[in-house]
Amino acid sequence: MPTNRRPLLENWLTRVLGTADFTLAHAAADAGARSYWRVLAGNRSRIVMDAPPASNDLAPFLAIAALLRDAGITAPEVLAQDTVQGFLLLSDLGDRTMLQAIDAGADPEPLFEAAIDALVHMQGIAMPTWLPGYDASLLERELDLFPDWYLARHRGITLDTREQAVWFDARTRLVNAALAQPRVFVHRDFMPRNLMPMQCADQGGIGVLDFQDAVAGPIAYDPLSLVKDAFRSWPLERAESWLRRYWERARAATLPVPDWPGFLRDADWIGMQRHLKVIGIFARLKHRDGKAHYVEDVPRFFAYLAEVLPRYPEFDEFAAVLARITPTRSDP
CATH class of the missing domain: 3.30.200.20 (Phosphorylase Kinase; domain 1)
Structure with missing residues (x-):
């Protein structure tokens, strides 16, 4: 302060x-x-x-x-x-977040169960007209943080003419895919660091923090944010098992999720958008705001991208561009 x-x-x-x-x-x-x-x-x-x-x-x-x-x-x-x-x-919702509880040795399974329940409940909220939309302009501004702050400012990398064309093709695909998803209440940072395990007898489940940037947007955004955390990684199989558990409960609650293959694709693609955005945000935090420690987690997001890009041939050229610039742990 x-x-x-x-x-x-x-x-x-x-x-x-x-x-x-x-x-x-x-x-x-x-x-x-x-x-x-x-x-x-x-x-x-x-x-x-x-x-x-x-x-x-x-x-x-x-x-x-x-x-x-x-x-x-x-x-x-x-x-x-x-x-x-x-x-x-x-x-006061408590002094230990879900992430801190897991890091201290708590079993993650019941915590993710509670988080999924809270998420399905939250996505069922009737969205008020004043809630901002996750529109094309916002999606594009977020994606542009990656070349502007991470590549240019943090790494000193300039894409050549062909690579720029590949970037804009990927950017367009990701924005269009996000806009095509069913729209629900989106927290925009629904991850264990912003969730609070509730221990009181009259308050079980999970408390929700840091929601001030919520929008009306793609249904897969928050589920993906939950399982592909910014500060702790899980094996892909485990993350996708939680994602499927969410999908099953969302369908049971009549939320507008597509079939499982379609939902997994939606989650993968909105995940790419989020991962690229966060890489850019973490670089901006270092160079604009003097908060250097965030970039230490940048390799985590490149790893997330590498997990799913091979599933989608339309991103082969973009994956090749990323392979050239993926940082090592010594140079995030």
Whole structure:
């Protein structure tokens, strides 16, 4: 937290809580400018979001939090807000994410079961008209992060004329495929780091965080994000077993998923879009925002791409371009 915001936050909390007798402990930070702090006052724990207003708009978070909670999804309750200063006081869903629980040795199977249940529930939400669409412009801007930030800025690579044509062909195919999928509520970062195992007797299952960028978009996006995590990889067979489990439950819930081969293709292709986007985002975080550690996970995404590209001959030329530039672990 910037030092000039700490007094503002403490003064606001004193007014909201009605006491200055509280402690603040860092809880989490994300890739943006937001940070999260655990507020302990008496025997109660809450979370405060610090979202500097110059770089954050709290309106989407507030609207989507209400949408999720009204639909019965476990999401933080907004207890107090100051959108001018950029502070939210939220209910505390716990101090260990699904990813942290797995890294600490928890059995991933029941956690993925709960996450899949929450996802199917979330995708059944009737989408409000104000929810932004995952349209062609947004898909293209995200994909362009790969050549602009990863290739050009991070690696100093310039594609030749033929390679540029291959890139634009792949880009067009991925955008068109994404737009052709059935549209549902899309969290856009539905992965174990943003999911909270709930242990309370009245709150089983999984809590959902970091949903402020949600859109109406391709049905395979969030299931793919869940099993092809940004910070932990699973064997392809296991990831696809979870993906099929999602598909079975989605069909049982009458969500608009195609047959299994069609859904797997949709997941593979929207996965390519996400993997390329995230590679570009991680490079931008290093070079624009000074957050260098994210690029250490870039090889994971090239590995994800290499897993599925051989399935689709229409991407053979693109796969050859990627093979030339795939980084080693020593040079992400």
